Amino acid sequence: MLLKVENLQAQIEEKQILKGLNLEVKPGEVHAIMGPNGSGKSTFASVLAGREDYEVTEGSVEFDGEDLLEMDTEERARKGVFLAFQYPVEIPGVSNKLFMQTAVNAVREEKGLPPFDMFDFDEYAQEKIELLNMRPDLLERSVNVGFSGGEKKRNDIFQMALLEPKLCILDETDSGLDIDALRVVANGVNALRSEERSFIVVTHYQRLLDYIKPDHVHVLYNGRIVKSGGFELVHELEENGYDDIIQQYQGE
Amino acid sequence: MSEAQVTQETTQYQEINDLLSKNKHYKEGFVTTTAVETFEKGLNEAVIRAISAKKNEPQWMLDFRLKAFAHWQTLEEPHWAKAEYEPLDYQDYSYYSAPECGACSEGACSTESEETIDPEVAKAFAALGVPIQGEDSNVAVDAIFDSISVSTTKREELAKLGIIFCSFSEAVQDYPELVQKYLGTVVPYHDNYFAALNSAVASDGTFVYIPEGVRSPIDLSTYFRINEAKTGQFERTILIAEKGSYVSYLEGCSAPVRDTYQLHAAVVEVIVHEDAEVKYSTVQNWYPGDEDCEGGILNFVTKRGICEGKNSKLSWTQAETGSAITWKYPSCVLKGDNSIGEFYSVALTNRRQQADTGTKMIHIGKNTRSTIISKGLSAGKSDNTYRGLVKIAPSAEGARNFTQCDSMLIGDQCGAHTFPYIEVENASAQVEHEATTSRIGEDQLFYCQQRGISEQDAISMIVNGFCKEVFSELPLEFAQEAEELLAISLEGSVG
Numbered sequence: 001m002l003l004k005v006e007n008l009q010a011q012i013e014e015k016q017i018l019k020g021l022n023l024e025v026k027p028g029e030v031h032a033i034m035g036p037n038g039s040g041k042s043t044f045a046s047v048l049a050g051r052e053d054y055e056v057t058e059g060s061v062e063f064d065g066e067d068l069l070e071m072d073t074e075e076r077a078r079k080g081v082f083l084a085f086q087y088p089v090e091i092p093g094v095s096n097k098l099f100m101q102t103a104v105n106a107v108r109e110e111k112g113l114p115p116f117d118m119f120d121f122d123e124y125a126q127e128k129i130e131l132l133n134m135r136p137d138l139l140e141r142s143v144n145v146g147f148s149g150g151e152k153k154r155n156d157i158f159q160m161a162l163l164e165p166k167l168c169i170l171d172e173t174d175s176g177l178d179i180d181a182l183r184v185v186a187n188g189v190n191a192l193r194s195e196e197r198s199f200i201v202v203t204h205y206q207r208l209l210d211y212i213k214p215d216h217v218h219v220l221y222n223g224r225i226v227k228s229g230g231f232e233l234v235h236e237l238e239e240n241g242y243d244d245i246i247q248q249y250q251g252e
Numbered sequence: 253m254s255e256a257q258v259t260q261e262t263t264q265y266q267e268i269n270d271l272l273s274k275n276k277h278y279k280e281g282f283v284t285t286t287a288v289e290t291f292e293k294g295l296n297e298a299v300i301r302a303i304s305a306k307k308n309e310p311q312w313m314l315d316f317r318l319k320a321f322a323h324w325q326t327l328e329e330p331h332w333a334k335a336e337y338e339p340l341d342y343q344d345y346s347y348y349s350a351p352e353c354g355a356c357s358e359g360a361c362s363t364e365s366e367e368t369i370d371p372e373v374a375k376a377f378a379a380l381g382v383p384i385q386g387e388d389s390n391v392a393v394d395a396i397f398d399s400i401s402v403s404t405t406k407r408e409e410l411a412k413l414g415i416i417f418c419s420f421s422e423a424v425q426d427y428p429e430l431v432q433k434y435l436g437t438v439v440p441y442h443d444n445y446f447a448a449l450n451s452a453v454a455s456d457g458t459f460v461y462i463p464e465g466v467r468s469p470i471d472l473s474t475y476f477r478i479n480e481a482k483t484g485q486f487e488r489t490i491l492i493a494e495k496g497s498y499v500s501y502l503e504g505c506s507a508p509v510r511d512t513y514q515l516h517a518a519v520v521e522v523i524v525h526e527d528a529e530v531k532y533s534t535v536q537n538w539y540p541g542d543e544d545c546e547g548g549i550l551n552f553v554t555k556r557g558i559c560e561g562k563n564s565k566l567s568w569t570q571a572e573t574g575s576a577i578t579w580k581y582p583s584c585v586l587k588g589d590n591s592i593g594e595f596y597s598v599a600l601t602n603r604r605q606q607a608d609t610g611t612k613m614i615h616i617g618k619n620t621r622s623t624i625i626s627k628g629l630s631a632g633k634s635d636n637t638y639r640g641l642v643k644i645a646p647s648a649e650g651a652r653n654f655t656q657c658d659s660m661l662i663g664d665q666c667g668a669h670t671f672p673y674i675e676v677e678n679a680s681a682q683v684e685h686e687a688t689t690s691r692i693g694e695d696q697l698f699y700c701q702q703r704g705i706s707e708q709d710a711i712s713m714i715v716n717g718f719c720k721e722v723f724s725e726l727p728l729e730f731a732q733e734a735e736e737l738l739a740i741s742l743e744g745s746v747g
Binding site: 052159 | 690693695696698699700701702703704705706707709714716717718719720
């Protein structure tokens with residue numbers, strides 16, 4: 001098991017958002033988490049990544065046999081947890097290259113590997129640029145500065161490729177993307193799928209999932225997973241919306 | 253890194269502030285113990301005569317001092333800067349302090365030969381990494397310890413090119429006609445309160461003269477060290493670049509950790525003749541004081557240069573990280589047609605430091621151009637102010653100015669302020685001003701950390717990115733030093 005979430009409860013500013021979430025992710029699996037606004041999807045992604053605004057009040061998260069909640073943000077990242085942001089952040093004056101070289105070397109250090117110098121890193125990055133069909137000048141630009149919404153998301157996917165994480169969490173990466181950008185993101189994710197790498201794709205929409213085709217789909221409502229199924233659940237939701245599932249759940 | 257973890261209730265800004273306030277790494281803060289001759293505290297005409305006598309000065313220099321002192325007594329201490337401090341008690345400082353060297357006789361203490369350097373003083377400069385024995389081939393150094401210059405290296409080599417590089421005191425003795433010609437011409441003794449004080453009690457400084465057509469093959473530099481407690485340092489530096497010459501001049505500063513304010517009121521005058529170019533770089537790392545900036549250096553400095561001739565160029569670059577209070581506006585008077593003035597500045601304030609710094613660009617000649625790039629970084633509970641004047645005189649046909657002031661806030665208890673003054677009296681002038689304020693946000697830090705980058709690395713990466721435009725103007729080694737200084741000044745608990 002790569003990730004085991006048990007009875008996870010979390011709050012922000014005294015407001016309970018996650019109310020006992022359970023999830024198991026095996027290596028190589030792709031899980032989609034869907035749900036209406038305010039159900040706790042982004043909170044779940046943030047808690048896994050270690051954002052400090054959220055306080056975990058109950059439950060446990062085991063990642064690769066270790067207690068994830070004990071680790072601080074950068075430690076989680078170094079051990080292979082990657083979060084693709086809903087709104088990737090701009091860092092003026094810092095080139096993508098310096099930023100990612102620093103990040104990649106932090107991960108390499110964690111793995112006991114020697115750091116990449118500029119030349120090693122350039123070669124390594126070129127491979128990934130080609131793999132993902134990114135623009136060659138991507139590395140020279142300041143981190144996300146002057147990037148369109150689509151470019152920012154692509155840059156996040158590029159970073160994901162560079163860091164080779166074990167668990168990739170996509171937090172509504174598809175929001176605000178046009179169909180072309182969506183396809184680029186989806187192709188990136190598909191290119192990075194492997195037997196060891198797992199994904200948790202948090203989304204509102206079916207569109208992205210049509211390209212990615214997750215193994216498991218979960219519906220999150222009111223801080224809990226209320227229904228799980230296979231890819232077919234995506235289409236069920238497409239036709240009937242969340243209402244049926246929610247009513248069914250509330251009836252129980 | 254885990255020691256940086258705090259309880260969930262504290263905001264990240266508090267955390268950053270905590271990290272920053274843990275900075276105890278003012279590594280230049282040691283005290284040198286050696287036999288010193290220090291004047292009794294107090295300031296009066298007798299003290300000024302004594303300083304002048306100590307330095308064996310000619311009458312004209314003493315007259316200059318006395319004139320300035322008389323004027324200073326009529327002035328009031330200025331408090332218009334955005335920095336708060338109690339009025340200083342000028343009688344509570346000593347105005348002359350020098351390491352005693354038994355080897356040299358009364359009055360000739362501005363020594364030049366290596367043998368007479370006090371070993372403790374030599375050790376201090378070695379610890380500071382200042383090559384006062386001439387061991388660094390790329391730079392000539394004038395090392396100033398409290399009130400006097402203790403060593404000036406590479407003078408013979410430079411002399412072969414006609415370059416004069418010596419302490420100000422020596423210049424008064426050896427090149428009186430040059431000193432008399434230029435002293436007080438760019439910064440008159442009556443210019444302002446601290447300039448008047450400096451003119452009265454000027455301790456030592458550096459004198460540089462680059463003859464016509466000579467490009468100085470090495471960088472010239474001065475390292476200022478304040479050691480004695482309750483002592484003021486009032487250096488006077490004059491730099492003259494004759495027609496078609498070039499020089500890159502650097503200065504660095506530091507002081508020991510003391511528990512009372514020390515006063516540093518310097519005057520720098522730069523004269524740039526036709527087709528000449530002067531690059532003047534400063535890395536200022538005066539002791540900023542304790543947590544509340546008690547005991548730090550009060551840095552009240554008047555630096556000004558005149559681009560006297562056609563096509564001349566003066567470029568000020570400064571990285572300011574120290575001092576409890578900084579009050580400093582390196583300026584350019586662009587008198588020659590087509591002359592160019594530049595000001596590149598990074599000012600970092602932390603804890604309760606207060607910096608009020610900027611520049612003045614006075615355009616007089618035709619087609620004069622000036623560029624101002626100012627980067628202010630505020631952290632802790634500090635206040636960082638940019639104050640700048642761009643003045644286009646009626647005669648400055650076709651003058652142009654570009655100003656960019658960027659402020660970055662680190663944390664939520666600091667302040668950034670911008671006061672640009674623009675006076676245009678010629679309709680053909682073009683003046684541009686851009687200003688931005690940003691904040692190292694929680695989101696930026698989280699983004700970096702989520703990619704595996706530690707909080708400290710993230711902060712220094714973001715800060716260096718912000719300062720890049722200015723650091724690229726510094727000579728290479730200085731740029732590195734400035735980057736390291738920033739990192740140290742922002743350093744927290746990362747082991």
